[in-house]
Amino acid sequence: MTDVTTAPEPLGLRERRRLQTEREIALAALALFEERGVDGTTVDDIAAAAGISGRTFFRYFGSKELAAYVPDVEIDLGIAARIEALSADRPLVPQVEALWRAVVEGLGRDEARSVLLRVRRLSLAEPSVRMAGLHRDEQRTDALVQHLLALYGPEREVEVRLVVEVSLACLRVALDTWAVAADRGREVDLVATYDTCMASLHTLTRG
The missing domain is CATH 1.10.357 (Tetracycline Repressor; domain 2)
Structure with missing residues (x-):
C-alpha cells in the first residue's frame, strides 16, 4: 500500500509550482534589467533578488536573457x-x-x-x-x-x-x-x- 505522505503530487500541481517559481525569478530579472540594463545585471544579482542560488537559477533558465520572458x-x-x-x-x-x-x-x-x-x-x-x-x-x-x-x-x-x-x-x-x-x-x-x-x-x- 502506498503511503499517502510520500505519494507523488499530481503532474498539474508540480507543473504549476514550477511555473510559479519560474515566474518569480523572471519578475525579479525583469525589474533588475529595467533598472540596470542587461549588461549591468548578473545571474547572481537575479538569484539574490529572487532568493535562490545561482545553481537553482540555471534549473529554470539557460541564460539571464531568457529570464526576461516572464511566464x-x-x-x-x-x-x-x-x-x-x-x-x-x-x-x-x-x-x-x-x-x-x-x-x-x-x-x-x-x-x-x-x-x-x-x-x-x-x-x-x-x-x-x-x-x-x-x-x-x-x-x-x-x-x-x-x-x-x-x-x-x-x-x-x-x-x-x-x-x-x-x-x-x-x-x-x-x-x-x-x-x-x-x-x-x-x-x-x-x-x-x-x-x-x-x-x-x-x-x-x-x-
Whole structure:
C-alpha cells in the first residue's frame, strides 16, 4: 500500500509550482534589467533578488536573457492542456487558431497585459534579449510542430509547418498592433485584433 505522505503530487500541481517559481525569478530579472540594463545585471544579482542560488537559477533558465520572458502560469497551463487535447480526428487549422486565440484571451487580465508590455519594451531596447526570445520561440514552435506531426503523420509535414508558422504570424501582428497602440495611449481590443488578422488571412488565402 502506498503511503499517502510520500505519494507523488499530481503532474498539474508540480507543473504549476514550477511555473510559479519560474515566474518569480523572471519578475525579479525583469525589474533588475529595467533598472540596470542587461549588461549591468548578473545571474547572481537575479538569484539574490529572487532568493535562490545561482545553481537553482540555471534549473529554470539557460541564460539571464531568457529570464526576461516572464511566464504566465494560467496561460501556460492552459496552452499545455489545449495542446494535449489536440486531436487528429478534427481539422488542423481551427484547432491551431483556437490555441492562439486562447493565448490572447488569457492576456486580457490587467497584470498579464502590463508584464507583456514591459517585456516587449525591454526586448526592443536590448538586442540580446530579443535574440534570446527568437530562439525560445523557435524551440517552442518546433515542439508544437513535432507534436502535431505525431498526430497527423509525417506525410503532412509541409501543411503542419505552414499552418503553425502562418497562424503564429497572425498572432505576432495582433500582439504588435495592440502593443504599439498601448504605448501610444490608445485602447485596442486584443482578441478582436487577432480575429481580424485571422479573417484577413482567410480572405487572402481564398484569393
